[in-house]
Amino acid sequence: MKRTLIAVLALSLLGAAGALAGKGGPIIAGAWGGWGEAIYPDGTTADIVVDRVDIYQKGNFVYGNSQISVTVDTEPPLELSQVGQLSGYIHGNVLKGSFGGCITEAPDCLGAAIFEGKITGKTISGTVIDLSDGSTGVVTLHRVAD
Numbered sequence: 107m108k109r110t111l112i113a114v115l116a117l118s119l120l121g122a123a124g125a126l127a128g129k130g131g132p133i134i135a136g137a138w139g140g141w142g143e144a145i146y147p148d149g150t151t152a153d154i155v156v157d158r159v160d161i162y163q164k165g166n167f168v169y170g171n172s173q174i175s176v177t178v179d180t181e182p183p184l185e186l187s188q189v190g191q192l193s194g195y196i197h198g199n200v201l202k203g204s205f206g207g208c209i210t211e212a213p214d215c216l217g218a219a220i221f222e223g224k225i226t227g228k229t230i231s232g233t234v235i236d237l238s239d240g241s242t243g244v245v246t247l248h249r250v251a252d
Contacts, residue, residue, distance in 0.1 A: 131196040132225045135163040142245030144176070144234075152178045156247060157187075168203070169193040199225040201232070 138161060142154040159172035171191050178184040194203020205219045223232025223245075234243040 131166045132199065133163060134168060134196070134201070134225070134230075135161050137161075137250045138230075138247045139250045140245055140247035142243055144241050144243035147240045150179060152176050152241075152243075154243060154245060156245060158250070159247070166196045167193070168196065168201070172205075194221070196225070201225060201230065205234075 138156070138159040140156040142156070144152045144154060146152075153176070155175045157173045157175055159170060161168055161170040163169075169192065171189065173187065173189045176186045176188070178186070188207050190205050190207040192203055192205040194201050201221075201223045203221055205221065207216050218238060219234050219236045221232055221234040223230045228249060230247045232245055232247075234245065235241075236243070
């Protein structure tokens with residue numbers, strides 16, 4: 107279940123802004139936060155809070171780190187918090203990338219997730235697939251004040 111946390115963190119990259127970078131891609135550098143939900147292959151669900159994501163950008167490439175909190179719908183509920191690192195690429199209004207829950211810093215990472223999101227105005231909606239536990243998450247993010 108911790109692997110879904112990694113996947114959700116990946117989506118944390120999906121912040122949006124109206125400015126342009128590189129060849130017309132959005133500038134998403136900055137701090138982001140949001141919420142979402144996930145489901146595991148056995149049907150267990152989880153609520154996700156993206157506490158903070160710090161995004162850095164070089165042209166259409168992005169990278170950064172994030173922290174999320176997850177409440178897994180078990181009895182009693184399982185509450186988890188995880189940090190991770192991510193990287194991705196913006197093409198038009200689409201962001202694609204990967205994420206790893208890192209102990210120190212890359213490449214010392216556990217698990218792997220892929221994400222894809224759509225940048226719409228100041229919002230990003232995306233899907234994360236955790237390759238380690240098969241969970242799927244959806245997350246919506248917004249820019250937060252630094």
